Amino acid sequence: MNATYAPLRSLKSRTLMGLLLLGLAMVLVLGGWHLRRELNLQAEQAEASQQLLPLLYAEPLSRAMASSQTSAAQRLLEAMVSRHELQSAELRGRDGLRLLSGPDALPGQDSPHSEFALRLPGDSEEIGRVRVIAPELSAWGQLGKPSMQHWLLQLLALALALGLGAAMLVDRLLLRHLRRMASDMERFDPSRPPSEFSWFDDGLPARTPAELQQINRAMAHVHQSVDQQLQRKQREMRDLSAQVAQQARALHEAQAALDIKQRELAQLARHDKLTGLANRREFDDALRREFKRAQRQQSRLALAVLDLDHLKAYNELHGHDAGDELLRRFARLLGERFKRDTDLVARLGGEEFGALLPGFDADSAQGLLESLREEWRRLSLPHGASPVDAVVTVSIGLAAYSPAQPYLSPLALMQAADEALYIAKHAGRDRLSLAA
Numbered sequence: 001m002n003a004t005y006a007p008l009r010s011l012k013s014r015t016l017m018g019l020l021l022l023g024l025a026m027v028l029v030l031g032g033w034h035l036r037r038e039l040n041l042q043a044e045q046a047e048a049s050q051q052l053l054p055l056l057y058a059e060p061l062s063r064a065m066a067s068s069q070t071s072a073a074q075r076l077l078e079a080m081v082s083r084h085e086l087q088s089a090e091l092r093g094r095d096g097l098r099l100l101s102g103p104d105a106l107p108g109q110d111s112p113h114s115e116f117a118l119r120l121p122g123d124s125e126e127i128g129r130v131r132v133i134a135p136e137l138s139a140w141g142q143l144g145k146p147s148m149q150h151w152l153l154q155l156l157a158l159a160l161a162l163g164l165g166a167a168m169l170v171d172r173l174l175l176r177h178l179r180r181m182a183s184d185m186e187r188f189d190p191s192r193p194p195s196e197f198s199w200f201d202d203g204l205p206a207r208t209p210a211e212l213q214q215i216n217r218a219m220a221h222v223h224q225s226v227d228q229q230l231q232r233k234q235r236e237m238r239d240l241s242a243q244v245a246q247q248a249r250a251l252h253e254a255q256a257a258l259d260i261k262q263r264e265l266a267q268l269a270r271h272d273k274l275t276g277l278a279n280r281r282e283f284d285d286a287l288r289r290e291f292k293r294a295q296r297q298q299s300r301l302a303l304a305v306l307d308l309d310h311l312k313a314y315n316e317l318h319g320h321d322a323g324d325e326l327l328r329r330f331a332r333l334l335g336e337r338f339k340r341d342t343d344l345v346a347r348l349g350g351e352e353f354g355a356l357l358p359g360f361d362a363d364s365a366q367g368l369l370e371s372l373r374e375e376w377r378r379l380s381l382p383h384g385a386s387p388v389d390a391v392v393t394v395s396i397g398l399a400a401y402s403p404a405q406p407y408l409s410p411l412a413l414m415q416a417a418d419e420a421l422y423i424a425k426h427a428g429r430d431r432l433s434l435a436a
Helices: 003-066 070-083 139-143 146-186 210-270 280-297 311-318 320-337 362-378 410-426
Strands: 088-093 098-101 114-119 126-133 301-308 344-349 352-358 394-401 432-434
Touching: 003 070, 003 088, 003 114, 003 126, 003 146, 070 088, 070 098, 070 126, 146 210, 210 280, 280 301, 280 344, 280 352, 280 410, 301 320, 301 362, 301 410, 311 320, 320 344, 320 352, 320 362, 352 362, 362 394, 362 432, 394 410, 410 432
Parallel strands: 394 432
Antiparallel strands: 088 098, 088 126, 114 126, 301 352, 301 394, 344 352
């Protein structure tokens, strides 16, 4: 048998051990009863033997003492001790004679013993007394006898035979069925059909104990219940998996929509919604960044502020939608003319725009911006409400940072460009003014 049946093998061993212990207990009980019986019988025999001692030895001992035959009296004592299996014997004469017989010394006066008087026939006067002590009857002494050992061995053999027979019977009627069930339980798999397991067989032997048949039915019921629960759990898991997949798709879609919204919000946070250009916040951050770089590298940086002339009157005449379209068109022109990665154009608010041109000094930036102003004018977009011109024009204020003309801060550079724009506006518009 392999390790699979270790519990059953243990059960078989325990059953056998229990039956053997029961047999040993039976041997002990019967042996104790028999030993007690032997001890009682030995005690009765010893008592009867001691009662015969005066009849057998009183007269011979009396004659030997009367005739002063001490050696004869000693031999009689020794014969009495050996023939009757006494522990010892003591003879005390009237004249102080004392004879002992036996391997052990006599106990004191309080030890269990028996005595008888010595008298000559026809004389009532004692001439001495004999005290005898019979051997103590002990269980160990009785067990040492061959007859008792032989009887106990026969009883032990009978108990072993009965225990082995009972163990074989228990194994045949109970344990082999349990081994079969244990083997099936080792292969138990709720996902397999019940018919694959032998405990569902209807053909159990009729002599199979009713308890095992009940266990058989209970195991079948457990398997069927587990099978039903498994199928229900599998259905629930499939439904749950479908729900999880659906929720995952919905979550993915929601995350994608959230990412789009976040990008849109980021775009709105940094770009103007109407024109798509950078807004004032992005422009201010870029101005601070480029100004520090120009200071650190002793390079050039041009800043232009552009403002469409008389846009408020244009909106009042043509409507705000037309005004918004005009702003988008001007933003597209800025984007087409300032294409470098370092260039940044932004809508600063209303009709005002800003252009940040790293690396440009005042002269180069002025030429580029004048070209832009002329190109915008050549579009000849009719204004209709301008008091100075028939077409839409743009005014520009320009300030430039350079080692020869440094500014203290980004704000100072921006204020210089705003002041230049203010001068361009009051000088008649449609022109570029350079900060001093």
